[in-house]
Amino acid sequence: MTQGIPQKEDFEITLPNRARGDITPIPAGSARAVPPLCAEPHISPFIRISSGALCLFLVAGFLLAASLSPSPRGYGTHQQLGLPPCSIQVLFGIPCPSCGMTTSFCWFVRGEILKSARANPAGLYLATICALLIPWTAAISLFNRILLIREPLRWAVILGCLYFFVALTQWGVRFYFAAC
Secondary structure, eight states, rough: OTTTTTOOOOOOOOOOHHHHHGGOOOTTTTTTTTOOTTTOOOOHHHHHHHHHHHHHHHHHHHHHHHHHHHOOOOOOOGGGGOOOOOOHHHSSSOOOOTTTTTHHHHHTTTTTTHHHHHHHHHHHHHHHHHHHHHHHHHHHHHHTSSOOOOHHHHHHHHHHHHHHHHHHHHHHHHHHHHHH
16 A cells, blocks of 8 residues: 555445435426427417517518608608607707618618618618518417527617617717718
């Protein structure tokens, strides 16, 4: 025996009889069975109906944008709906962060991406996200599963923050050039 180094000893762990019965496999059809990672759970009826309603709402928004004529000024298209002019522009003479949003959507549905970006870059971003949401929300309603995205709430927050960043940045640039 070498001093300071303990020798290996063979040992066996024995479980009491009552513990041996607890390690039997769970049947696949059991309620306690864990589903495989690739199987996505069904969603609640509320989420399924809400997803279908959102899809229809987005389609209606694009149809409305297609029925309007884009304003040649780059903003003010919303006035065709009977809405008043932008209050910030009337009161202060500067465009607000959403000025040109409706015009941007109108150009987007016509495939005029550059004109959409000129009217309002945040509008182009939002129209693109809405266009991508239409097939995704339709698929959720039809297949009763959240598809492609593991954490939709996290993505909604990320895309929402990015939208506000784009909107405020373009507003700052417009405000700067309006002041010059």
